[in-house]
Amino acid sequence: MKRVDDFRLKFGNKELVPLMIGGMGVDISTAELALEAARLGGVGHISDAMVQDVSDRRFDTDFVKEKTKFYKHNINNSDKSEVQFDMGRLAEATKLHVGRTMEAKRGDGLIFVNCMEKLTMNSPRDTLQVRLNSALDAGIDGITLSAGLHLGSFALMADHPRFRDAKLGIIVSSVRALQLFLRKTARLNRLPDFVVIEGPLAGGHLGFGMDWAQYDLATIVTEIAQFLKTEQLDIPLIAAGGIFTGSDATHFLELGAAGIQVATRFTVANECGLPDKVKQEYFKASEEDIVVNTLSPTGYPMRMLRNTPAIGAGIRPNCEAYGYLLDGNGGCAYINAYNAQIVIHPDGKNISVPDKTCLCTHMRNYNCWTCGSTTYRLKDTTRKQADGTYQTLSAEHIFKDYQFSVDNQILLPA
DSSP states (O other): OOOGGGOOOOETEEOSSEEEOOTTTTTTTTTHHHHHHHTTTTTEEEETTTTTHHHHHHHHHOHHHHHHHHGGGTTSSOOOTTOOOOOOHHHHHHHHHHEEEEEEEESSSEEEEEEEHHHHOOOOOHHHHHHHHEEEEEEEEOEEEEOOOOOOOOHHHSSSSSTTSEEEEEEEESSSHHHHHHHHHGTOOOOOEEEEEEEETTTTTOSSSSTTOOOOOHHHHHHHHHHHHHTTOOOOEEEEEESSSHHHHHHHHHTTTTTEEEEEEGGGTTTTSSOHHHHHHHOOOOOEEEESOOOOTTTTOOOTTOOOOTTOOOOOOOOOOOTTTTOOOTHHHHHHHHHHHHOOTTTOOEEEEESSOOOOHHHTTTTTOOOTGGGGGGGGGGBBBBOBBBBBBHHEEEEHHHHOOOTTOOOOOO
């Protein structure tokens, strides 16, 4: 009976354990978590979501404080179009976050940064270019392009000296999305080094509509593998979404995937950035507690726990401090929804916004409990303690359970 360790993810002459920990923002996939994946011979991710806030937490910088102070005069203005990111500070924060992580790296694995196109930051093209190139400057092993089609993202890096040697990949959820990406980037004569195929059971934002349940990861993997074979393209495919055991992973490796990406089980790792009380909410969740809704201002459906504090919250938009989802005109779907409630409740008291959530503030404060479809199974991976709480696990324990387990078994902690 085969196990994950019988396979290897190959990037040129480099062979890795075919296990990638997915990127989870804001600083949920911490540097510590990514470093463990690399030490163990796999691939870890950090995220550049709200990177200035992450830098302030990690390195005691003042990026958020300075931005808030600069735009303080606009806090009570519903028009956020003037709120911009300073490109120099954005680059500095990115280089700090990425650079310090890479300096601490040990082992034969790799560390990538997850870069969401939907973080439009009131200047989509320019801020994305700074984020991508600053990560390359800071020595990141690779970049995973996520939350968007990224049709122009390779071009934004094309002049960087590391454009052809860093590992660059993209997350897609359909063969059509990959076809579009390849068509738009063909003139650069630079194929992606890997493609993550994210199925409908993944956590957080989904690359599907609300008809997500009609789709199946195995079918999508097979379709994309056939497309690449027809086009004679040799690009490693990474299967992602709902892969809970080593046996689940082995199934996709035998199906032709070069590797698998997982995240849900690592949300309750000691190294994960979620507060312990939130990890306990994940452990306690039932299958019925997991919902897919359209609360995200990005326009993508999002999977989360039903009892997440972000649902229905009516907090004032804090774009002067954050503003990562402001579009190119300074707009955001949450601002529109909030302003509509202000019209109904002009005193601003007891506001509830039922149809959208302020993703920046809630993710920053760990009050938006996004999750994968298998979160309800986390309680089966550990032991319940005398005080009624569940034991959190080391990233190494979870990683090795994926790597070596067979027959859908899960190794419980000692």
